[in-house]
Structure formats: structure tokens, C-alpha cells
Amino acid sequence: MTSRLETDVLIVGAGAAGLSAALHLPPGTGILVVDKGRMGQGSSPWAQGGVAAALGPGDSAELHAQDTARVAAGHGDPSAIAVLASEAVECVLELAELGCAFDRNPDGSLHLSREGGQSVPRNAHAGDATGSAIMKTLREHAIERVRRIEGVCLSLAVAEGRCHGAWVVAGGDLLEIRARSTVLATGGVGALYASTTNPAGATGDGLALAWEAGAALADLEFVQFHPTALAVGSSHQRLLLTEALRGAGAHVIDAEGRRFLFEHHSDGELAPRDVVARAVASRHSWLDCRHLGKDLLEKEFPTVVAGCRRHGLDPSTDLLPITFAAHYAVGGVTTDLDGRTSIPRLYA
Ligand SMILES: Cc1cc2nc3c(=O)[nH]c(=O)nc-3n(C[C@H](O)[C@H](O)[C@H](O)COP(=O)(O)OP(=O)(O)OC[C@H]3O[C@@H](n4cnc5c(N)ncnc54)[C@H](O)[C@@H]3O)c2cc1C
Structure with a gap:
């Protein structure tokens, strides 16, 4: 069945970006948020370090x-x-x-x-579960402001060079959602990679939707790889070991137990992420958190400790094998500084 809905603003995506956009719209604006929900959660609730x-x-x-x-x-x-x-x-x-x-x-x-x-x-930060705390706050406030539909946006509706909304599949129905403005807030692309820190929903849908509609994209080749994903198990989805662990004093070491990052950058463990990722890719590497102590690790990094324990590792006693993993899409839909894309009435 096909139904038609109308709204002032359609926001595709209910992560930190989509809900923040909703909360900053003027009072009285009709807002419809569409997100994949259980079919494809985004990254925001998983953000750790701050x-x-x-x-x-x-x-x-x-x-x-x-x-x-x-x-x-x-x-x-x-x-x-x-x-x-x-x-x-x-x-x-x-x-x-x-x-x-x-x-x-x-x-x-x-x-x-x-x-x-x-x-x-x-x-x-909120411990090492900052995204969860932020999303709880945004959801509590957005719930009164927006109408939400769990569904998948399949296509943007573009006519006469303008965006007029989108086509969405929800609960087996096809919805034509007409909107005065449409916002793409669909998150990243990590789930497309063989090794990633991202959840399954990070499949780059917004890029595909924008591309198909004729919007300009930019810098898609810039994908940030996080250097400290836990290298255990066969899943392509890896537990992130937040960079804040290195900020708190954890070391990256090689098979001889040497802190080798200073060979690559004078800031060692706190070098820019791309430098550390390339260094970690050059040899087998481990994150050594043992000297931080059980109390500090359990108090400040409960998400990491619980995640490691699920894999049979204890950061206070075990070295943690690490690898690089696709983490953050730097490029995306081209916008100006106010989020306007190259298609009028489409924002990102
Ligand atoms: C493990 C991990 C840790 C991180 N830690 C940090 C950190 O400490 N600090 C930091 O700044 N950043 C961190 N990040 C990055 C940060 O989480 C993301 O940059 C941010 O959350 C992206 O927010 P977003 O709203 O753009 O996208 P997301 O939160 O990914 O939300 C995307 C939304 O779009 C929806 N969606 C996608 N496609 C469709 C479609 N076709 N139809 C309908 N809905 C769709 C999804 O369902 C979801 O609701 C981390 C990321 C990960 C994975």
C-alpha cells in the first residue's frame, strides 16, 4: 500500500545529528524523523571517549x-x-x-x-559511554517535538531541481513523505568495511540517496581508521578501545614489548589517529593498560572492561591485541557551513 504524509521538515536519521537538528528547529515546526531503528542502528549510542x-x-x-x-x-x-x-x-x-x-x-x-x-x-565525557548519555538526553527532549517513523528511506523526491521529501518503506508500506525541507543525517559507512568499529546500520545510505538525487559529494576517499580496535574473534565488527585509554596512560607495544610509536611521531600514543593507525598496521601490536590498575579501569572505562571480558580478556591483567578498523567517514554530502547541499531544500 502507498500512503502520503506531509510535514514541514523531514529528517532521515535519529542519531545525534538528526535529533540535534530537530531540537534546533523553531517551535511549531512539524518534524518527522525516519530512522532504521532495529533494522540498522547508528553509531551515536556507541560513542565512547567524549x-x-x-x-x-x-x-x-x-x-x-x-x-x-x-x-x-x-x-x-x-x-x-x-x-x-x-x-x-x-x-x-x-x-x-x-x-x-x-x-x-x-x-x-x-x-x-x-x-x-x-x-x-x-x-x-560520560565515563566511556558518552554517546549513550548524549542519546538518552536528546531522545528525552526530542520525543515531545517530533513524530518518528521506523523505516528505511529508499529515495529522495526531487522535482524541478528541488527536494520535496522522500520515499520510505515502513512496516511493509511505501510512504511518500512530502516535506518543505529534508535533512540527511544518516551517519557513516564503516559497516561496509571488512574490519570496523561501527554498528550494522552504518551503510552509507545517505551518500547513495544524495548521489542518486544528483547532489554533490566530496572527499569520500577520506575514511578514518581507528588504531585500537580489539583484534579478537572473527566478526568484522570490532570492540573499540577508546583513545581516552591512551590519554589516561595506556601504551601501544609490539611483540618485544617496546613502545614503538615514538619511532613514528614525537607524541607517541597521542599522535594523530591516522599516524597511529598506519604504525599499528605495520606490525602486530597490543594495548597495554595493565599499569592503569583494576580500580581506575573499572571506574573510568566500564564499557571497555565489560567488552573485553566478553572476549575472555581482562585489561588489568592481559595485553589487548589491537588492529586498525574503519571508524569515521570524513567525506560525505557536500554542504555549505549551514548544511545546504547542492540541491535546494536538501540539507546534510
Ligand atoms: C564505537 C564508536 C565510538 C565512537 N566514539 C566517539 C567519541 O568518543 N567521540 C566522538 O566525537 N565520536 C565518536 N564516534 C563517532 C560518532 O559516534 C559519530 O560520528 C556520530 O555518532 C554520528 O552521528 P550521526 O547522527 O551522524 O549518525 P548515526 O548516529 O550513525 O545515526 C544515523 C541514523 O541514520 C539512520 N539511517 C541510516 N540510513 C537510513 C535510511 N536509509 N533510512 C532511514 N534511516 C536511516 C540510522 O538508523 C540512524 O538513526 C564513535 C563511533 C563509534 C562507532
Whole structure:
């Protein structure tokens, strides 16, 4: 059966991007969110280490931008980096105000962890399950604002050079959803790779939908590989060992027990992610967390500890074999700094 629905704004994807977009639309806007639900969960609830924002002493949006430009090795767009670095603080504070349970210092300020490429600790986090805390907050607030349909977007509706909505399959029915504006927030592509940290839903649908509709795409060859995925089991889906472990002092070692990353970069374990990933790809490698101690690991990294235990490993006593795994799609649908794609009324 085919049905027709109308809305002001159609958002395809109910991860952090889709729900944040929904919460920032003016009151009174009709919002319909379509997501694959159990048929294809996105990455947001799985995010571990935290959100980078210049919130700490000695940090600034300028330093955040400088660090980002440096690790982008000349490929970053300075205007996009400036927006990212300057708006990140407000975004994190807004999430905290909405009730997101970020870890706090005894004085009430946000606790910040450090990850690769950062000059200073910069990651606001909720233990090592930051994505879960953020999604809980966003869902609690979005539930009153949006109508949600669990379904799969098959195609964008484009006529006379404009996007007018999308075609969605939901519960066996074909829905024609007409919208004044359509937002693609469909996440990444990791599940297409032989080794990934991403959930099964990260199949790059948004890229395919946009491409088929004639929208411009950019930089698809830039896929970030995370260097510390747990290398056990036969599944292509790997447990992520958050970079915050290295920020807390974990070492990457080779078969002789040597910390070899300093041969590749002066920042060693906290070198940019692509540098560490290439180094880890060059030899058998392990993450050594044993010296961090059982108490700290269980308190600050419960997701990692529980995940390792499911594989029969204990980070406080065992070396953790690691490999690189597809983690983050850097490229995507081409937009301006306000999310406008090359097709009017289609945003990403
Ligand atoms: C294990 C892991 C740890 C991470 N840790 C961090 C971290 O510490 N810090 C950090 O900044 N980032 C981290 N990331 C990256 C971060 O999680 C993602 O960049 C972010 O969550 C992406 O959000 P999103 O809303 O764009 O996409 P997603 O959260 O992936 O959501 C995509 C949505 O689109 C829907 N969808 C997709 N295709 C369709 C379709 N055809 N029809 C309908 N719906 C569709 C999905 O169902 C889903 O609802 C991590 C990622 C992983 C996998």
C-alpha cells in the first residue's frame, strides 16, 4: 500500500545529528524523523571517549582550531574548522544544560579527558559511554517535538531541481513523505568495511540517496581508521578501545614489548589517529593498560572492561591485541557551513 504524509521538515536519521537538528528547529515546526531503528542502528549510542570542546584551563577555540588544522595535515577547510571549534563549547554546554550526565570534577566543572592530537585535555565525557548519555538526553527532549517513523528511506523526491521529501518503506508500506525541507543525517559507512568499529546500520545510505538525487559529494576517499580496535574473534565488527585509554596512560607495544610509536611521531600514543593507525598496521601490536590498575579501569572505562571480558580478556591483567578498523567517514554530502547541499531544500 502507498500512503502520503506531509510535514514541514523531514529528517532521515535519529542519531545525534538528526535529533540535534530537530531540537534546533523553531517551535511549531512539524518534524518527522525516519530512522532504521532495529533494522540498522547508528553509531551515536556507541560513542565512547567524549566530545571535543575548548572548555578547560589553557584552552581556547583558537587552540582547538590550530590542533584540528594540524592533524588534518593541510586537508582541512579553515572556515569549517573555525565554526567547529567556536561552536563546540556552546554545544557541549547546551547538552549539559539539557541534563546530559557528563563527568564532573569535585568543583563541579566538566571533567575533560585527552585524546590524540590535542594539546590539552579537551573531551567532555560520560565515563566511556558518552554517546549513550548524549542519546538518552536528546531522545528525552526530542520525543515531545517530533513524530518518528521506523523505516528505511529508499529515495529522495526531487522535482524541478528541488527536494520535496522522500520515499520510505515502513512496516511493509511505501510512504511518500512530502516535506518543505529534508535533512540527511544518516551517519557513516564503516559497516561496509571488512574490519570496523561501527554498528550494522552504518551503510552509507545517505551518500547513495544524495548521489542518486544528483547532489554533490566530496572527499569520500577520506575514511578514518581507528588504531585500537580489539583484534579478537572473527566478526568484522570490532570492540573499540577508546583513545581516552591512551590519554589516561595506556601504551601501544609490539611483540618485544617496546613502545614503538615514538619511532613514528614525537607524541607517541597521542599522535594523530591516522599516524597511529598506519604504525599499528605495520606490525602486530597490543594495548597495554595493565599499569592503569583494576580500580581506575573499572571506574573510568566500564564499557571497555565489560567488552573485553566478553572476549575472555581482562585489561588489568592481559595485553589487548589491537588492529586498525574503519571508524569515521570524513567525506560525505557536500554542504555549505549551514548544511545546504547542492540541491535546494536538501540539507546534510
Ligand atoms: C564505537 C564508536 C565510538 C565512537 N566514539 C566517539 C567519541 O568518543 N567521540 C566522538 O566525537 N565520536 C565518536 N564516534 C563517532 C560518532 O559516534 C559519530 O560520528 C556520530 O555518532 C554520528 O552521528 P550521526 O547522527 O551522524 O549518525 P548515526 O548516529 O550513525 O545515526 C544515523 C541514523 O541514520 C539512520 N539511517 C541510516 N540510513 C537510513 C535510511 N536509509 N533510512 C532511514 N534511516 C536511516 C540510522 O538508523 C540512524 O538513526 C564513535 C563511533 C563509534 C562507532
